[in-house]
Amino acid sequence: MSAEVTFRTAAAEESIRRMTEAFPQMLVGAGTVLTKEQVDAAAAAGAKFIVSPGFDPEIVDYCLKKKIPVLPGCISPSEVAQAVKRGLTIVKFFPAEQAGGIAMIKAMAAPYHQMKFMPTGGVNLDNINEYLNFDKIIACGGTWMVKDNLIKEKKFDEIQNLTTQAVHKMLGFKLAHIGINCDNEEQAHKVAEAFDFMFGFAPKENPSSIFSDTYVETMKTPFLGTKGHIAIAVNSVERAKAYLEQKNIAFNEDSAVYRPDGKMQAVYMAQEVGGFAIHLVRNPALS
Numbered sequence: 288m289s290a291e292v293t294f295r296t297a298a299a300e301e302s303i304r305r306m307t308e309a310f311p312q313m314l315v316g317a318g319t320v321l322t323k324e325q326v327d328a329a330a331a332a333g334a335k336f337i338v339s340p341g342f343d344p345e346i347v348d349y350c351l352k353k354k355i356p357v358l359p360g361c362i363s364p365s366e367v368a369q370a371v372k373r374g375l376t377i378v379k380f381f382p383a384e385q386a387g388g389i390a391m392i393k394a395m396a397a398p399y400h401q402m403k404f405m406p407t408g409g410v411n412l413d414n415i416n417e418y419l420n421f422d423k424i425i426a427c428g429g430t431w432m433v434k435d436n437l438i439k440e441k442k443f444d445e446i447q448n449l450t451t452q453a454v455h456k457m458l459g460f461k462l463a464h465i466g467i468n469c470d471n472e473e474q475a476h477k478v479a480e481a482f483d484f485m486f487g488f489a490p491k492e493n494p495s496s497i498f499s500d501t502y503v504e505t506m507k508t509p510f511l512g513t514k515g516h517i518a519i520a521v522n523s524v525e526r527a528k529a530y531l532e533q534k535n536i537a538f539n540e541d542s543a544v545y546r547p548d549g550k551m552q553a554v555y556m557a558q559e560v561g562g563f564a565i566h567l568v569r570n571p572a573l574s
Contacts, residue, residue, distance in 0.1 A: 289314035307333030384409025459522035466516035512564030
């Protein structure tokens, strides 16, 4: 869990201090940092990283000298090259939409394959996943959930709702399929045939189960879950897992399945819900 507090107002330093004290587990950083004095103030307040809107060599070198992680704004190959020369592996891409959006990031990521980007500026609920679905995006920044009028009117419940909506949009929670445990292969075939007969869910057999279209997985022998399992599709298993762990939901690490690229494909939760084992699975549309 992380947050960037921008130095656009005089309240930034105190806001960082209060946030780090109240939520020590949160990674709080300072944004819109334009001077060395702001770097010092942010660090003294507890900021763990510095973000600047553009590539200012003086600010970048000062942060590196003080061993403070810094994400300078870079919207051109020349600026990214300067970041690479200084050993940086993450930069800000601002203003994202106005500077070419995800297409521009992909173009720059091709030659600078070691670089990851944090786009901000024009990122919103409608396009956030266009960015996050690219593996060179480490995070996105946005302000649509903390509008000025909501803060002035102290509508913190609405801010919380908008933030939750943004998180759920990012994670993309959707029901993928339901798994039914059968005692044997013969019983599994009968269940699959029933779904085909009733609803036209064509069976697709594999060694351990039979899928009825993509909706129901009938296990040929009992698997995890007293009754079966429920698969929840997500945009990123790693992000969804981290989010749920913040809610004190434990996972069965031994159940994790990984893709050839090292990313997690699926993982089961440690506890059943209503007699069903629950597992996260990467959205097949993103494979």
